[in-house]
Amino acid sequence: MVNSNYLLQAISACEQALEYPQEKSEKLQQACHDLGNILQGMGRFDEAVQWHSLALDSQPNKVEIYAYLGQLHISEQNWKGAIASLENVLEYQPNSVIAYSYLAQVYGHLGEKETEIEYWYEAVNISPNLINARGYHKLGRFLQAHGQLDKAITCYQRAREDKSDNLWDVEYHLAEIWLQKGELDQSIAIYQNILQQDPTYAKAHHKLGTIYLRQKSYEDAIIAFRQAIKLKPDFASAYRDLVKTFMQLDRLDEAIATCHAIINLVEEYPWVHTNLGNILRQKGELDRAAASFQKACALQGWQECQTNNYSFTEDNFSFRITTWESCLQPLANRPGIHILILGDRQEMSSCWLLDKILTHPSAQLTCIQESNSQQLDANLVKTRAAEKVTRQVGNIHKLANSLAPETFDVVIVQDKRKLTTRARENASLAWNLAKSDGLIIFNDYSKNNPHNQNKNPRLGIEQFLSSVRDQWSVMSKALYANQFIIQKKSNSSTP
Numbered sequence: 001m002v003n004s005n006y007l008l009q010a011i012s013a014c015e016q017a018l019e020y021p022q023e024k025s026e027k028l029q030q031a032c033h034d035l036g037n038i039l040q041g042m043g044r045f046d047e048a049v050q051w052h053s054l055a056l057d058s059q060p061n062k063v064e065i066y067a068y069l070g071q072l073h074i075s076e077q078n079w080k081g082a083i084a085s086l087e088n089v090l091e092y093q094p095n096s097v098i099a100y101s102y103l104a105q106v107y108g109h110l111g112e113k114e115t116e117i118e119y120w121y122e123a124v125n126i127s128p129n130l131i132n133a134r135g136y137h138k139l140g141r142f143l144q145a146h147g148q149l150d151k152a153i154t155c156y157q158r159a160r161e162d163k164s165d166n167l168w169d170v171e172y173h174l175a176e177i178w179l180q181k182g183e184l185d186q187s188i189a190i191y192q193n194i195l196q197q198d199p200t201y202a203k204a205h206h207k208l209g210t211i212y213l214r215q216k217s218y219e220d221a222i223i224a225f226r227q228a229i230k231l232k233p234d235f236a237s238a239y240r241d242l243v244k245t246f247m248q249l250d251r252l253d254e255a256i257a258t259c260h261a262i263i264n265l266v267e268e269y270p271w272v273h274t275n276l277g278n279i280l281r282q283k284g285e286l287d288r289a290a291a292s293f294q295k296a297c298a299l300q301g302w303q304e305c306q307t308n309n310y311s312f313t314e315d316n317f318s319f320r321i322t323t324w325e326s327c328l329q330p331l332a333n334r335p336g337i338h339i340l341i342l343g344d345r346q347e348m349s350s351c352w353l354l355d356k357i358l359t360h361p362s363a364q365l366t367c368i369q370e371s372n373s374q375q376l377d378a379n380l381v382k383t384r385a386a387e388k389v390t391r392q393v394g395n396i397h398k399l400a401n402s403l404a405p406e407t408f409d410v411v412i413v414q415d416k417r418k419l420t421t422r423a424r425e426n427a428s429l430a431w432n433l434a435k436s437d438g439l440i441i442f443n444d445y446s447k448n449n450p451h452n453q454n455k456n457p458r459l460g461i462e463q464f465l466s467s468v469r470d471q472w473s474v475m476s477k478a479l480y481a482n483q484f485i486i487q488k489k490s491n492s493s494t495p
Contacts, residue, residue, distance in 0.1 A: 007042065010035045011072055011081070018062060029055050032065065035072075047072070063092045070102055082106050097127045117142050121151055124158075133159040137170050149177050168194055172203060184211055202232040209238070213245055221245050234266045243275050255279050270299040274315045286313060297321070297348070304355040308382045310348075313375065317348035320443075320481045324349075325356070327439060327475045327485050331409060332357050338364045338407060340433060342396055342426065343414035343443075347376045354385045366390045366408075368399050397429060405432045414443035420453060423460030431468065436490045439475060445484035458484075 014031035036051035050068055054061070066088040073082035083106055089099040100123035107116040120139060124130050131139070140155030156174040175190035188211055194204045209224030222245055228238040239262045246255035259276040262269065277292030293315040297305035300321040304310075331337050337360065339353055350367060358365055365388055367376075372393050380386040392399045411430040415422055423444060430440045444457040453459065461484065465472065475485040 007035075007038050007072070008076065008078075010038050011069060011076075014065065014069060015085075018065065028065070029057070063089055063096070066092070067096070067098055067102075070099070074102060074106060077109075079106050079110055095126050097123050097130065100126070101130065113142070114146060117146075121155075124155075128158060133161075133170070137173075140170075141173060144173060144177055144180075149181060153177055168198060168201060172201075172207070175204075175207065179207070179211065184215065187211060200231055202228045202235055202238070205231065206235065206238045206241070209245075210241060213241060213248075218245055218249055236262065236266055236269060239266065240271065240275070243272075243279075247275070247279060252279050252283055268295075268299060270296040270318055272296075273299065274318055277315055281313060289313065293318070293348075297352075301325070302352055302355065305348075305351070308351075308355075310351055310379045310382060311375065312348055312379075314345070315348065316345055317352065320349075320478070320483060321352065323476050323478045323481050323483065323485070324352070324441075327441075328353075328357050328410065333359045333363075335360045335362045337409050338366070339410040339412070340400075340403075340408040341365070341367045341412045341414075342400060342430065343412075344369045344371055344373070344416060346412070346414065347373060347379055349412065350376060350389070351379050351383055354380075354383045354388065358385070358388060364388055364390065366392070366403075368392045368396050370394070370396055397425065400429050400433065403433060406435050406438075408433050408438060409435055410439045410441065412441040412443065415457070418444060418455055418457050420456045420460040420463075423457035424464045425460075427461050427464035431464070431488065434488050436488060438488050440472075440486050440488065442484045442486075443482065445477075446479045446482040 010031070014028070014035055017028040017031040032051050033055035036048045036055060039045075039051060040048035047068075054065060054068070066085045070082050070085035070089065073079070073085055083103065086099045086103050086106070089096050093099070100119045104116050104119035104123060107113075107119060117139065120131075121143070124136070124139070136155045136159035140152045140159065143149075143152035143155060153174065156170050156177070159170045160174070171190055171194050175187045175194075178184075178187040178190065188208065191204045191208045191211075194201050195208075198204075205224050205228040209221045209228065212218075212221035212224060222242065225238045225242040225245065228235050229242070232238070239258060243255050243258045243262075246252070246258060256276065256279055259272050259279070262272045273292045273296035277289040277296065280286075280289035280292060290311045290313070293312045294306045294310065296315055296318040300318050302318070302321055337358060339358065341350060346367065346369070350365060353365055357363075367389065369391070370393070376391075380389055411434045413426045413430050415426055423442075427440075427442070430442075434440050442457075442461050445461060446458065465486070471489050472486045473489060475487050477484050
């Protein structure tokens with residue numbers, strides 16, 4: 001059997017021959033002939049025929065040769081060579097379906113999903129019959145998830161043209177896109193059409209309910225959510241949105257009853273106990289509210305919240321525990337770790353840090369707040385680690401500016417004002433105080449007022465981060481948890 005090294009040498013010779021002027025085609029013909037012979041010797045007869053055919057042409061077609069070279073590189077798993085050859089095909093023939101589809105496969109092997117999907121999209125734009133309805137559905141899902149909504153719409157519309165399958169999910173996701181784009185009427189029309197054809201589709205009832213809730217058509221929303229639950233008794237999202245609707249209507253007893261229904265009939269989700277705690281707080285039942293918040297934290301893995309009997313009047317942290325744990329766990333029980341919290345409403349996070357991360361005797365926590373918190377004082381005593389905590393109360397910027405720069409392993413920022421300029425200033429302050437390789441946690445990243453650019457914390461944070469571009473890396477962007485966590489790179493400079 002011919003050694004594959006000979007094949008690699010022949011491929012290289014063919015690529016070199018392609019650089020010769022067109023009139024010296026005999027060198028290229030010889031390269032094609034040699035490739036054919038080697039492939040024949042390797043038992044790859046179909047490919048050998050292709051190359052021998054090219055060798056017979058008086059003027060070999062460069063596009064075909066580059067395409068076949070791309071295939072050879074793929075067979076040898078030489079992804080870099082395959083990309084170079086296939087991009088040469090596109091240079092000569094920009095509408096080559098073969099080149100786009102092979103490039104998609106190459107980037108799929110490389111794990112570069114976004115580039116893979118981009119090439120598949122180009123391929124099917126040229127040849128719409130290249131994939132079937134399910135392929136278009138899958139392609140649309142990916143494009144939608146990555147914010148390419150117009151391309152996703154094109155894919156879903158092609159998928160719905162195929163009547164061979166009852167692809168209700170295609171209609172459902174198409175309606176979701178119109179919802180994302182703010183086209184509520186188009187979205188409602190699709191969901192209603194789905195339900196005319198299949199009244200038992202619980203997800204469509206739920207989505208209609210969310211739109212009615214957005215439009216403040218509360219009674220219609222309640223009907224839709226209840227219908228979704230009737231059809232699917234374990235539909236957690238429908239229960240959650242039903243609770244939200246009752247809370248907005250100040251129908252607190254019905255909201256409490258719904259929370260208990262979820263706990264008894266579905267599952268003890270952390271968010272159920274958080275919502276239940278918020279409702280009980282509104283009713284003035286603070287002890288029961290605190291117990292619910294403890295349960296929410298325990299379900300997120302923070303058992304100490306219950307065992308130490310912390311008393312919180314609000315839960316603005318339990319939904320962040322998973323994200324924080326994944327980013328901060330490497331710092332747990334390490335000597336000398338120093339964490340800074342800037343801002344009020346940080347009682348829960350302070351206690352969690354002392355219980356889970358700052359467990360080494362030399363670890364420290366500094367809290368700078370605008371107002372004193374007796375609740376935090378009481379809970380710190382229960383941590384049995386209050387001696388690790390330094391608290392300063394007053395003007396946050398003035399106090400923080402008195403601290404030594406590049407001192408903290410983690411800086412956590414939260415500002416109740418939610419102002420763009422303030423968020424930018426806070427980001428600059430946190431950057432200066434964080435060590436090289438230190439983490440910065442922005443707790444207001446998802447807050448955004450589209451009607452008032454002065455109240456857009458995300459914009460302020462991004463304005464500052466653009467001034468230190470390439471000096472930080474993303475650790476977590478958890479929009480559901482309303483935060484953004486970055487790591488300051490080594491040898492970063494101050495802007």
